[in-house]
Amino acid sequence: MPPSDDQAITGTIFDQSAILSIKDLSRMCQVDERHIVEFVEEGVLNVVEISSEWHFTGDALRRARLAVRLERDLELNLAGVALAVDLLEELQRLRRELEARRP
Amino acid sequence: MEFKDYYKVMGVARDATEAQIKQAYRKLARKYHPDVSKEKDAEARFKEVGEAYEVLKSPEKRAAYDQLGQNHRAGEEFRPPPNWDSGFEFSGAGPGNSAYSDFFDSLFGAQARAGRSRGEFHAGRGEDHHAKVLLDLEASLIGGPRTFTLRMPEIDEEGRLISKERTLNVQVPKGILAGQQIRLAGQGARASGSGTPGDLYIEVEFQPHPLYRVDGRDLSLELPVAPWEAALGASVKTPTPTGIVDLKVPPGSRAGGKLRLKGRGIPASPPGDFYVVLQIALPAANDDKAKAAYAALAAALPFNPRASLGA
Numbered sequence: 375m376p377p378s379d380d381q382a383i384t385g386t387i388f389d390q391s392a393i394l395s396i397k398d399l400s401r402m403c404q405v406d407e408r409h410i411v412e413f414v415e416e417g418v419l420n421v422v423e424i425s426s427e428w429h430f431t432g433d434a435l436r437r438a439r440l441a442v443r444l445e446r447d448l449e450l451n452l453a454g455v456a457l458a459v460d461l462l463e464e465l466q467r468l469r470r471e472l473e474a475r476r477p
Numbered sequence: 478m479e480f481k482d483y484y485k486v487m488g489v490a491r492d493a494t495e496a497q498i499k500q501a502y503r504k505l506a507r508k509y510h511p512d513v514s515k516e517k518d519a520e521a522r523f524k525e526v527g528e529a530y531e532v533l534k535s536p537e538k539r540a541a542y543d544q545l546g547q548n549h550r551a552g553e554e555f556r557p558p559p560n561w562d563s564g565f566e567f568s569g570a571g572p573g574n575s576a577y578s579d580f581f582d583s584l585f586g587a588q589a590r591a592g593r594s595r596g597e598f599h600a601g602r603g604e605d606h607h608a609k610v611l612l613d614l615e616a617s618l619i620g621g622p623r624t625f626t627l628r629m630p631e632i633d634e635e636g637r638l639i640s641k642e643r644t645l646n647v648q649v650p651k652g653i654l655a656g657q658q659i660r661l662a663g664q665g666a667r668a669s670g671s672g673t674p675g676d677l678y679i680e681v682e683f684q685p686h687p688l689y690r691v692d693g694r695d696l697s698l699e700l701p702v703a704p705w706e707a708a709l710g711a712s713v714k715t716p717t718p719t720g721i722v723d724l725k726v727p728p729g730s731r732a733g734g735k736l737r738l739k740g741r742g743i744p745a746s747p748p749g750d751f752y753v754v755l756q757i758a759l760p761a762a763n764d765d766k767a768k769a770a771y772a773a774l775a776a777a778l779p780f781n782p783r784a785s786l787g788a
Contacts, residue, residue, distance in 0.1 A: 382622035382648040385659035388678060392660075402605055432658060436680070439607065440512055447527070448506050448513075449499075462512065470655060474690045474697075 392432035393422070399430050403438045413441055416452045418459055437463075481580045483529035483542065491543075495534070502530040528581050538585060545584075603666035603675035610679055612649065614686045617743055618718045620651030625679070647679070652745035654694055655683050688716060694749030696742045697735075701758040702726055717741050717751055724753060732757045 400407045413419045414428070418441050422429045430438075440462065441455045450458065484491050487501045509516060509523040516522065532538045608627045616623050625645050650659060658678045665675025689696040700715055710728030714721050719741060726736070734755045742749025762768050 382646045383661055383664065384648040385650055385661045385679070387650045387653050388658040388660040389654075401602070404604075432660075435678075436656075436658065443512060444510070447510055447523075449503060458513075466656070471692070473685070474692045 388432040388435075392435075393424075394430040394432070394435065396428050396430070399435065399438060402435055403442050405442055410438070412452060413438060413455075416456045418452075418456045479580060481529075481578060483532050486525050486529040487533065489533075493533075498530070498533050502526065502534070506530075525578075528578060532581070532585070542584070602672045603668040605675040606665040606677045608677070608679050610681060611684050612653075612681050614683050614689060614691065616649040617651065617653045617681075617683070620649055622646055623649050645677075652743055652748070653681055654743060654745055655681060655691060657681055689718070691743070694743045694745045694747075695752060696749060697752040697754055699756050700724070700753045701756045702730070704757055704759065707731070707755060707757050715753060718743075726755065730755050 394402070396407050396410050400410050403410070410419070414421055419430060419434045419438055422431065437459055441459050444450055444458050445452075445455050448454075448458075484493070487498065487505065489497055489501045493501070505526045506523065508514060509519045509526060511520045511523055514523070532542050608625075610625050610627075612623065615621075623646075625647060627643050627645060628640050645661075645664070647659065647661065653659065658680050661677040661679065663674045664677035667674050683691055689698055696718065698716065700713070702711070702713060705711075706713060706726055707730040708728065710730070711726050712723045713726055715724040717738065722738075724736065724738075732755060736753040736755070738751040738753065740748045741751035760767060762771050
């Protein structure tokens with residue numbers, strides 16, 4: 375039986391338009407703000423600067439969490455994390471493209 | 478519960494050095510890390526390896542485990558003797574966020590969890606939870622309620638980490654794309670005390686669709702047309718996410734030709750486009766009438782499809 379509309383929880387799309395402060399991101403990833411700064415300096419995360427304050431998109435949350443997991447579980451250094459995150463995103467993009475082209 | 482041979486899990490000798498254990502862990506972690514690995518049971522294997530490393534990298538835990546391990550073999554029925562860990566002191570922050578086995582919990586659980594809850598990152602607010610789901614494309618095209626069953630880690634009354642199944646009925650926002658997250662406010666972990674609960678983030682991937690292929694916000698459909706429809710042009714019925722439309726195939730169309738229906742892809746903002754990729758279907762020549770028609774065409778047209786090959 376399909377679920378009925380009235381009891382469903384409503385979600386919002388959390389994407390490129392969602393704006394997070396460094397404090398939000400630090401809490402959501404459970405790392406301190408200094409570490410978020412390091413991620414930005416290493417190019418793991420992109421910042422949107424609004425009146426000289428740093429903001430992050432919902433997409434950055436996904437990248438930051440991935441970076442934290444890789445760093446912790448694989449004992450990678452920052453440069454290694456930055457490379458792995460980029461390569462994994464590229465891999466995912468290629469896999470989606472391959473999936474889309476599969477007859 | 479079963480006795481776990483952590484040395485066997487990590488593929489190291491019982492007298493392995495710290496450096497050897499670390500090396501073995503890194504190699505296995507890269508192989509089975511759920512973010513990296515394509516192995517089928519990667520997540521389970523990664524947890525097993527993480528648990529073994531948690532014990533073997535800590536001199537105190539390793540010593541305590543070694544003392545137990547002398548009389549046990551992997552898979553054997555096991556119950557920790559009372560006060561087995563007296564004389565050992567456990568330090569460290571405890572496990573990251575993976576659920577360890579009953580075997581681990583019975584040995585190191587109480588200490589590890591105690592350390593964990595003390596180390597709560599921000600007091601007064603529950604943790605956010607994250608999950609991935611496979612969604613049918615229609616959920617994004619039309620929007621609407623979908624039921625997800627998620628496995629959520631939870632701390633029970635005794636402070637043990639358990640995995641709970643949870644069914645959620647979620648109103649999927651129309652126009653969501655693969656890789657995007659749905660945020661459900663207040664659906665994460667409960668806070669300790671009176672704080673606000675965390676949020677739940679659901680990352681979306683699409684199941685393969687029988688008709689449409691997804692590329693970001695664009696959709697495409699392979700549309701078979703008859704040779705004469707491609708050659709002479711025609712108006713053909715085509716399914717699109719918003720219903721069947723009459724599509725004008727221009728005269729002189731080729732196989733692989735793309736027709737774009739602007740704004741008829743995934744209804745994101747801005748909406749994606751819908752591409753129709755033409756395929757030319759040949760009628761079978763399995764009766765005299767069809768054979769005669771093909772023969773007549775061959776006689777009427779001087780056509781060499783291999784002209785560009787120089788053959």
